[in-house]
Amino acid sequence: MKNKKAFGIWKYLLALIIIVLHFVPIYMVIAITFKSPYDHSSRWIFPGYVYLKNIQTALERGGMLMALKNTVIISAVAILFIVVIGAMAAYPLARNKSRMNHLVRGFIMGVMMIPPLSILVPLYSFMAKIGGINSYWGIIITLVTFQLPTSIFLFSSFISSIPVALEEAAAIDGCGPFQTFFRIIMPQLKPVTASVIIITGVNCWNNYQFALYLLQSPKIKTVTLAIASFFSADASNVNGAAAAAFLGILPLILVFLFLQKYFIQGMVDSAIK
Amino acid sequence: MKKQHRAMINLFYVPAIILFVVFVVYPFLQGIRLSFTNWNGYSQTMKYVGLKNYIRLFQDANVKTALINTLIYGIMSTVIQNILGLAYALFLNINFKGRTVVRTIIYMPVMIAPLIMGYIMYFFFQYDGGAINDILIALGMEPADLLVNSGAAIAIIVIVNSIQFVGVAMVIYLAGLQNIPAMYYEAAMLDGATFWDRFKHVTLPLLMPAISSSTILNLIGGLKLFDLIMALTSGGPGFSTHSLSTLVTNQYFSAQSAGYASAIGIVSFLLIMVISNVVTGYFDKKEVDTQ
Numbered sequence A: 001m002k003n004k005k006a007f008g009i010w011k012y013l014l015a016l017i018i019i020v021l022h023f024v025p026i027y028m029v030i031a032i033t034f035k036s037p038y039d040h041s042s043r044w045i046f047p048g049y050v051y052l053k054n055i056q057t058a059l060e061r062g063g064m065l066m067a068l069k070n071t072v073i074i075s076a077v078a079i080l081f082i083v084v085i086g087a088m089a090a091y092p093l094a095r096n097k098s099r100m101n102h103l104v105r106g107f108i109m110g111v112m113m114i115p116p117l118s119i120l121v122p123l124y125s126f127m128a129k130i131g132g133i134n135s136y137w138g139i140i141i142t143l144v145t146f147q148l149p150t151s152i153f154l155f156s157s158f159i160s161s162i163p164v165a166l167e168e169a170a171a172i173d174g175c176g177p178f179q180t181f182f183r184i185i186m187p188q189l190k191p192v193t194a195s196v197i198i199i200t201g202v203n204c205w206n207n208y209q210f211a212l213y214l215l216q217s218p219k220i221k222t223v224t225l226a227i228a229s230f231f232s233a234d235a236s237n238v239n240g241a242a243a244a245a246f247l248g249i250l251p252l253i254l255v256f257l258f259l260q261k262y263f264i265q266g267m268v269d270s271a272i273k
Numbered sequence B: 001m002k003k004q005h006r007a008m009i010n011l012f013y014v015p016a017i018i019l020f021v022v023f024v025v026y027p028f029l030q031g032i033r034l035s036f037t038n039w040n041g042y043s044q045t046m047k048y049v050g051l052k053n054y055i056r057l058f059q060d061a062n063v064k065t066a067l068i069n070t071l072i073y074g075i076m077s078t079v080i081q082n083i084l085g086l087a088y089a090l091f092l093n094i095n096f097k098g099r100t101v102v103r104t105i106i107y108m109p110v111m112i113a114p115l116i117m118g119y120i121m122y123f124f125f126q127y128d129g130g131a132i133n134d135i136l137i138a139l140g141m142e143p144a145d146l147l148v149n150s151g152a153a154i155a156i157i158v159i160v161n162s163i164q165f166v167g168v169a170m171v172i173y174l175a176g177l178q179n180i181p182a183m184y185y186e187a188a189m190l191d192g193a194t195f196w197d198r199f200k201h202v203t204l205p206l207l208m209p210a211i212s213s214s215t216i217l218n219l220i221g222g223l224k225l226f227d228l229i230m231a232l233t234s235g236g237p238g239f240s241t242h243s244l245s246t247l248v249t250n251q252y253f254s255a256q257s258a259g260y261a262s263a264i265g266i267v268s269f270l271l272i273m274v275i276s277n278v279v280t281g282y283f284d285k286k287e288v289d290t291q
Helices: A002-033 A053-060 A064-095 A099-113 A120-129 A136-161 A165-172 A177-206 A209-214 A223-233 A238-271 B003-034 B052-059 B061-092 B099-111 B114-125 B131-138 B150-178 B182-190 B195-206 B208-223 B227-232 B244-254 B258-290
Strands: none
Touching: A002 A238, A002 B061, A002 B099, A002 B114, A002 B150, A053 A064, A053 A238, A064 A099, A064 A136, A064 A177, A064 A223, A064 A238, A064 B003, A099 A136, A099 B003, A099 B258, A120 A136, A120 A209, A120 B003, A120 B244, A120 B258, A136 A177, A136 A209, A136 A238, A136 B003, A165 A177, A177 A238, A177 B003, A177 B114, A209 A223, A223 A238, A223 B114, A223 B227, A238 B099, A238 B114, A238 B150, A238 B208, B003 B258, B052 B061, B052 B258, B061 B099, B061 B150, B061 B208, B061 B244, B061 B258, B099 B150, B114 B131, B114 B150, B114 B227, B150 B208, B150 B227, B182 B195, B195 B208, B208 B258, B227 B244, B244 B258
């Protein structure tokens, strides 16, 4: 009994250490963001006041306002296509297990293995040729293509688990394949769609590697690009840089806190096949 | 389903296939072609140089460093994330008040863009006014400029990457632990098995699918590491902390050797392909063995 009680305290102590270790980066960002640049106290010390000018600096001079707008547009449109094209592609792969579709599945897995770094140079020159550099559609199409395999696999394992009876009934009633898909299948995909949106959405929002190559004009910066230029151009303004970082991570952290269940379920589903 | 209907639904994956062919397969083949040229990345002309880029690559000390670093980033991150992730999962599998809060806090950094995480770490490791040096000075020690020391910088990159993404391994292991039927443990207890026996003979074998998913996921993530390195060191000091992916970008943008950058990209692809196939094959065999 005594042993158990000791373990109880030890448990909470360990929990506290873990919380501190993982929360300290976010704490640091918040502390520096709301601190005046003239306050030279250690970065560990949380300001006893709220100073909002750093956020203003980041939004206006650092271009974070525009970057947030661009990132919202790019991520939202990309997610839409990732979901629609992904769900469509998953349907025949889950329902029509022919030899050819087995090959198609293998092809998609092979695509998944190609790391962005090994195609970035030719992709850039190809995009330059077709006018996709510094455009919304160029980055969107790239993000969609690279997130599609995840979306296809999540959707196809989910579709495999829904009974075929409904589709067969629809076919007897004279529903064509398109009607069947959009009227019968799509409405049943809600839970897995949440996971797909969350997992691929985080990757779109946080993307840096493709954006670095494809978006070179200052007018079309995304959050990561704006923060990178803020840190390299204005390295002395630590508080402004922290504010930019704060604005960049806040949206996803908030969404995560509200939809945590879906994030974790989605992660587990996509990892364990 | 009718045969005709079945054939018709195959049309549904055509958009996806078109995207893959145009934006992955075609650039990939172009990359192979470019790797045999001396293209500088912008001019209209290029010359085929045969295997010159590949020969240069095998003699280039910077490529060797980047290759070793890539393996360090990949393997060390995988080891740390799996051991720590499993430890966290075992800990959070105990029922205690507030454990969901702990899980939330561990997983939260996964949301942060690795690039931004790298810049945040700058607030800690900066020489002037960095949070780590504040502690060192308070303890009466000399302040350290860790990011200009390549060994320390590599260790920092590995640790930051591991701590940021350990939440992924943790949730995979938690899901795995929850799938182990309690009766196995009860049976083991009846047989007088110690905690270590139970862990070794019940938990570990039954966690094999989780171990394999988590290892492959972390390994591929670590081998592709890019954003964090760009934010923390940009590959410096010198070329000492470059990974293959940051080196490709460096050779393309700074050195303007697009042909050479393509060759490094192709070699990286082969490397990642071989490593992940070997690891996947190993786990597939292991999973069959334990069944």
